[in-house]
Amino acid sequence: MKENNNVISRTTELENDNYKWGFDFKFNPDNAPIGLSEDIVKLISNKKNEPKWLLDWRLKSLKHWFKNQDNEPKWANIEFPKIDFQKIRYYSSPTSKPNPKSLDEVDPEMLAAFTKLGIPLEEQKKLSGVAVDAIMDSVSVATTYQKQLEEAGVIFCPISEAVQKYPELVQKYLGSVVPYSDNFYATLNSAVFTDGSFIYVPPGVRCPVELMTYFRINELDTGQFERTLIVADKGSYVSYLEGCTAPFRKNNQLHAAVVELVALEDAEIKYSTLQNWFPGDTNGEGGIYNFVTKRGKCQGKNSKISWTQVETGSAITWKYPSVILQGDNSVGEFYSVALVNNYQQADTGTKMIHIGKNTKSTIIAKGISAGKATNTYRGQVKVLPSAKNARNFTQCDSLLIGDKCGAHTIPYIEVKNPTAQLEHEATTSKVSDDQLFYTQQRGISLEDANYMIINGFCKGIFKELPFEFAIEASQLLRVSLEGTVG
Amino acid sequence: MSKTILEIKNLHASVEDTKILKGLSLTINIGEKHTIMGPNGSGKSTLANVLAGNPSYTMNSGEIIFMGQNLNEMQPDIRACAGLFLAFQYPVELPGVRMWQFLKSSLDSKREYNGEKPLSTREFDNVLNEYADKVGISSDFIKRNVNEGFSGGEKKRNEILQLSLLNPKLAILDETDSGLDIDALKVVSKGIDSFSSDENSVLLITHYQRILNYVIPDFVHVMMDGNIVTSGDKTLALELEEKGYDWLTTK
Ligand SMILES: Nc1ncnc2c1ncn2[C@@H]1O[C@H](COP(=O)(O)OP(=O)(O)OP(=O)(O)O)[C@@H](O)[C@H]1O
Ligand SMILES: [Mg+2]
Numbered sequence: 001m002k003e004n005n006n007v008i009s010r011t012t013e014l015e016n017d018n019y020k021w022g023f024d025f026k027f028n029p030d031n032a033p034i035g036l037s038e039d040i041v042k043l044i045s046n047k048k049n050e051p052k053w054l055l056d057w058r059l060k061s062l063k064h065w066f067k068n069q070d071n072e073p074k075w076a077n078i079e080f081p082k083i084d085f086q087k088i089r090y091y092s093s094p095t096s097k098p099n100p101k102s103l104d105e106v107d108p109e110m111l112a113a114f115t116k117l118g119i120p121l122e123e124q125k126k127l128s129g130v131a132v133d134a135i136m137d138s139v140s141v142a143t144t145y146q147k148q149l150e151e152a153g154v155i156f157c158p159i160s161e162a163v164q165k166y167p168e169l170v171q172k173y174l175g176s177v178v179p180y181s182d183n184f185y186a187t188l189n190s191a192v193f194t195d196g197s198f199i200y201v202p203p204g205v206r207c208p209v210e211l212m213t214y215f216r217i218n219e220l221d222t223g224q225f226e227r228t229l230i231v232a233d234k235g236s237y238v239s240y241l242e243g244c245t246a247p248f249r250k251n252n253q254l255h256a257a258v259v260e261l262v263a264l265e266d267a268e269i270k271y272s273t274l275q276n277w278f279p280g281d282t283n284g285e286g287g288i289y290n291f292v293t294k295r296g297k298c299q300g301k302n303s304k305i306s307w308t309q310v311e312t313g314s315a316i317t318w319k320y321p322s323v324i325l326q327g328d329n330s331v332g333e334f335y336s337v338a339l340v341n342n343y344q345q346a347d348t349g350t351k352m353i354h355i356g357k358n359t360k361s362t363i364i365a366k367g368i369s370a371g372k373a374t375n376t377y378r379g380q381v382k383v384l385p386s387a388k389n390a391r392n393f394t395q396c397d398s399l400l401i402g403d404k405c406g407a408h409t410i411p412y413i414e415v416k417n418p419t420a421q422l423e424h425e426a427t428t429s430k431v432s433d434d435q436l437f438y439t440q441q442r443g444i445s446l447e448d449a450n451y452m453i454i455n456g457f458c459k460g461i462f463k464e465l466p467f468e469f470a471i472e473a474s475q476l477l478r479v480s481l482e483g484t485v486g
Numbered sequence: 487m488s489k490t491i492l493e494i495k496n497l498h499a500s501v502e503d504t505k506i507l508k509g510l511s512l513t514i515n516i517g518e519k520h521t522i523m524g525p526n527g528s529g530k531s532t533l534a535n536v537l538a539g540n541p542s543y544t545m546n547s548g549e550i551i552f553m554g555q556n557l558n559e560m561q562p563d564i565r566a567c568a569g570l571f572l573a574f575q576y577p578v579e580l581p582g583v584r585m586w587q588f589l590k591s592s593l594d595s596k597r598e599y600n601g602e603k604p605l606s607t608r609e610f611d612n613v614l615n616e617y618a619d620k621v622g623i624s625s626d627f628i629k630r631n632v633n634e635g636f637s638g639g640e641k642k643r644n645e646i647l648q649l650s651l652l653n654p655k656l657a658i659l660d661e662t663d664s665g666l667d668i669d670a671l672k673v674v675s676k677g678i679d680s681f682s683s684d685e686n687s688v689l690l691i692t693h694y695q696r697i698l699n700y701v702i703p704d705f706v707h708v709m710m711d712g713n714i715v716t717s718g719d720k721t722l723a724l725e726l727e728e729k730g731y732d733w734l735t736t737k
Contacts, residue, residue, distance in 0.1 A: 437540050438578040442592035442648065443566040443599070452591065456582025456631065 035086045038062060041191055044091050048160045048194075051167055054174075061180040061190035072184050079345065083289070088254055090192045090225070154207050154238070155200040159227055162198035169200055173231050177260040177297045177324070185256040185318075186293040189225045193258065196226035201236035201267075210466055212241040228259040232267035234300065239270040241469055256291045265300030265327065272465050276313035276476055288313065294321035298330030301356065306333035308464040310473040312480040315344060320378065322351035325359035325387070332361040335464045337473075339480050340373035340405070349378035349410075354387035354420070363394040366458055369405035370484040380412040383420040390420040398428040399457050401450070401484050429457075436485065450485040451478050489516045490551075491656050491687045492537075497548035499536045506532040508712035509548070514656070517684040519701060522691045523723065524709035525731050530691045531575055533709075534660045538572040539565050553655060567599035569655030573645035573662045575691075580632035585644075588632045589614060593651055617650040620680070622673050638665040646677035657681065658689045663697040675700030695727040708734060 033040075041062050045055040069085070149156050155166060162170050180190035197213045213228070232238050261269050275290070290313075296305035307321040323332030334350040352361035367375040375398065383390045398407035409426050431453050439449035455462075455474055462470045492514040499507040506529045514520055522530055536543050537550065539562035550557040552570060560568065580588065594604040605613065618628060621643045633641050642662050649657055662674055678701050682688050690701060698706075698720060706722040707714045708731070715734060716722070726733075 432578075433542060434578045435580055437538075437542075437562060438574065439580070439588075440562040441538050441566050441572050441574075442588070443563050443595040443652070444591055445563050445595075446561070448591070448595075449563075452583055452588070453580060456580060456584075459582040 034089045036062075036088070036090060036192070040090050044192060044194060047091070048163065050160075050163055053171060054163060057175070057180065058191050061187050062192075064181055065184070065187040065191055068184065068187070083254060085188070091194055148208055149211075152205055152208050153202045154205060154211075155198065156211050157198055159193075159196045159198040159229060162200075162229075166198075166200065169231065170198065170229065173229055173260065173262055174227075175260075177262060177295050178258050178293050183293060185291040186258050189227060189256050189258045189293070193225045193227035196228040196257070196259075197230075197240075198228070199230040199238060199240065201232045201238045203234040203236060205233075205236045207236070207238040210239045210241055212243070224255045224257070226257045228257070229262075230260070230269055230271070231262045232264065232269050232303075234264045235266040236264075237268045237270075239272070239466060241272045241274070241466065243274045243472075254289045254291070257293070259292070259294040259321075261296035261305055263296065263298050263300065263303035263305050263327075263330075266302045267300060268304040268306075269296060270306050271296070271308070271321075272469055273307075273309040273311070274469060274473055274476060275309065275311040275317075276480070288315060290317045290319060292317075292319045294319065295324065295351075296322070296332070297324045298327050298332060298356075298359075300330075301327035302329045303327050304331040304333075306331075306335070306464070307350070308333075308335040308461065310337045310458075310461065310465070310476065311346065311348065312339045312341075312476055317344075317346040317348055319348045320350055320380075322353065323361065324353045324355065325361065325390075326355045327359075328356040329358045329360075330356055331359070333464075334361075334363045334365070335461045336365045337368070337458045337461045337477075338366070338375055338377075339368040339477065340370070340375045341480060341484060342371040342373060344371075344373040346374070347376040347378060349376075349380070351380040351382070352392060354381075354383040354390035354392070356386070357388045358390070359387055360391045361393075363392070363396075364460060365394075365396045366461055367396070367398045367407050367409075368401065368454060368457070369398070369407050370401035370481070372404045374406040374408070376408040376410060378410045378412075381414070381422060382412075383415045383417050383422075385416045387417050388419050390417065392420075392422045394422070394424045396424075396426045397457070398426075399454065400428065400430045401454075401481075431485075446485055447482070451481055454481060490514070491516050491553055492689075493549075493551040494537075495549040495551075497533075497536070497550065498546040499532060499548075500544050500546055501532065501542065505546070506543075506712050507536065510709075510713050512707070512714060514687050514689060516655075516687055518705065519682060519688040519690065519703045521698060521703040521706045521723065522689065522709050522714075523693065523706065523726060528709045529712040530709055531660055532712075534572055534575075534658045534689075534691060537565075537658060538562060538570060563595070564599075566652075566654075567596045569686075571649055571652055571654035571657045573642075573649060573657065573659040575660040575664070577633050577636075577641040577645055579634045579636075581634050583632045585628045585630055585632055586614070589628075589648065589651060592648070596652055614651065617647055620650065620673075621647045621677050622670075623647055639667060639670045642666060642674055643670065643677075646674050649681055650677060653681070654686065656687050656689065658691070660691045661693065662690075663692055663694060671697065672700070695723045698723050710734065 038059065041058050045058055178186050180187055199211060201207050230238065230240060261271060263269050298305055305323045309321065311317060321334060325332050332352050338346050338348050340346045349365065350363055352363065363379055365377050367377055369375040377396050379394060381392045381394065394411065396409045398409065400407060407428060411424060413422060415422065431450060435453050436446060436449050439452060440446055444452065455477060458477065462473055465473055490513060494510060494512045497507050497510045498505065510533065524530055532543060536545055539560065545558060553568065555568065557565060590610055597604055614628065623643055633644060636644060645662055659678065663671060666674060675697055678688065690703065703720055705717055706720060707717045708726065710731065
């Protein structure tokens with residue numbers, strides 16, 4: 001028996017093409033033409049029936065981006081051919097009716113695609129207890145578990161829907177953590193973002209289920225610019241999971257998301273990511289360019305934000321989930337496993353900005369490099385003069401498989417208050433032949449032995465993930481490690 | 487008639503282009519216990535590693551037949567599943583890899599090779615606890631990571647635990663009696679002794695005669711410079727202890 005009563009309809013009326021902001025709608029409604037212009041931004045905004053303030057904000061961002069378009073960040077330890085931003089499609093809808101009223105209305109092919117990816121769109125699947133918002137290219141496909149959430153007063157919906165239903169909330173917090181002018185990719189995202197999740201947890205509410213979004217880039221030449229905004233009001237708690245995949249493509253695809261988290265007084269946000277965007281083939285062709293800005297603000301006192309991520313995908317990753325520790329006694333955590341293989345490049349890390357008194361941050365980063373890949377950890381810990389008794393603990397461990405790969409650890413530390421206490425540990429190790437042989441001598445195949453040892457290296461991070469996700473992370477690791485030994 | 491478990495014929499092997507084993511031959515039949523003694527650096531561990539298939543060692547020529555199969559064509563894990571076990575002179579630490587998980591995977595793997603179903607978690611726990619008890623490994627150890635932070639003696643006990651659990655056809659024990667206190671030596675010796683039966687064979691590498699009071703060998707071989715130079719019974723070990731190895735070279 002199929003149960004659909006937990007799925008509520010979407011109200012974003014994409015059919016509503018009443019050109020509110022007075023511009024000509026010259027394009028096919030389902031696929032915007034390739035390229036970036038004011039018209040494209042207006043098209044996106046119009047399709048989503050957005051209020052004027054949002055269109056204005058987008059246009060302001062676009063202007064800022066055009067002004068700075070030659071200032072792409074160059075400091076990261078990554079190499080790639082210059083991206084032609086006029087060759088990207090900024091809006092694409094995978095189906096002509098993107099507003100399913102229930103799972104029955106979701107394109108069966110799309111459901112099959114999600115099933116193949118192991119995504120639990122249907123409630124009876126093993127991840128029951130997880131509410132899922134699935135995003136394919138730019139449009140949210142189906143949102144499950146809405147009823148339970150409504151009862152708890154939790155809002156979990158596509159951001160485009162939130163703009164319609166809760167405009168004050170969105171307007172209040174959008175861009176409050178990552179301003180439109182923050183950096184090259186964040187600015188681009190602010191101009192052209194299409195979808196993403198919005199979460200609001202009201203005061204004192206502990207969100208009853210884990211919230212989850214799956215992102216998938218499907219269309220050729222399509223960039224994905226999702227925008228996620230999570231607000232945990234006073235004394236609330238939410239755990240959010242995001243999973244990402246993309247199919248095999250010969251050419252590179254751009255993913256430039258922005259994620260903003262706001263934790264008010266005594267609130268806690270736990271944000272977990274499993275990222276396995278297509279990393280390119282073994283010769284380094286194709287793959288996703290993953291240039292993401294993720295930042296959380298511990299705005300209220302005693303608030304806590306923790307980022308946990310397991311990243312095995314993307315050709316290039318440029319990503320530094322950060323926490324601004326503004327409230328007194330607030331806590332920021334960053335737990336990360338980044339695995340690179342073949343020709344993958346990752347420049348990742350975190351920033352912990354201590355502003356409030358007694359603020360505490362923990363950074364545990366594990367980098368695994370195989371093949372000809374390079375893995376750079378770049379972490380910043382900044383203690384401002386106001387941050388009395390700030391504490392930070394940083395541990396960076398690198399594991400090398402083979403001798404053609406590389407690992408770099410680049411810590412930046414800036415302390416402006418003498419009461420701060422910072423600890424930093426870094427190690428580099430290899431999976432030794434002795435370890436592999438010992439394990440094999442106990443009847444375990446070379447590949448399994450390698451996986452077992454690397455899984456052991458990552459254990460401290462996996463235990464931070466929700467249980468089902470930890471199992472998935474571990475399986476993901478196994479798949480990503482295939483062919484790295486022997 | 488006794489059945490042959492291991493037959494080594496004219497084995498030459500090297501490490502990093504250095505020839506270590508120089509035409510060694512040895513036959514072990516089922517139910518037999520063999521001891522190899524010999525000075526440091528004579529090639530005892532090299533022999534053990536070549537038998538177990540350590541890829542850091544190269545077999546240059548000769549033949550090794552293990553239970554009717556040519557070992558040369560078998561990967562280390564297949565050799566292990568087929569019943570060849572090596573207790574390491576220096577057991578390796580596996581950070582983050584839980585003992586329980588490691589031992590379970592190990593046994594599952596071997597059972598699968600033999601066409602048996604893996605044990606359920608409960609069945610496995612029962613077996614594991616029983617053996618752990620015998621070698622004096624507490625349940626706390628089972629929760630720890632493989633050999634990580636284990637003392638020298640604890641590592642050796644752990645090798646014996648794995649020996650009991652995997653119940654191989656041929657157990658090669660490389661100085662499992664070294665570095666043990668008196669009690670641990672008893673535990674380890676008893677472990678080896680209770681493993682040993684008419685159904686399997688032991689190849690014990692040691693420097694000390696004392697373990698041979700518990701594990702009584704059928705044959706004692708002396709290895710020097712990559713070859714077995716003399717063989718005898720238990721009394722040879724006593725004689726060696728008394729006279730040292732020089733006696734053999736000058737003989
Ligand atoms: N990985 C290696 N690289 C270079 N030489 C090696 C290597 N492994 C072993 N050898 C050399 O091979 C020789 C034989 O070593 P092996 O470990 O087999 O001796 P052993 O008889 O087990 O000695 P011990 O009684 O000290 O354990 C030694 O000279 C040793 O230095
Ligand atoms: Mg030795």
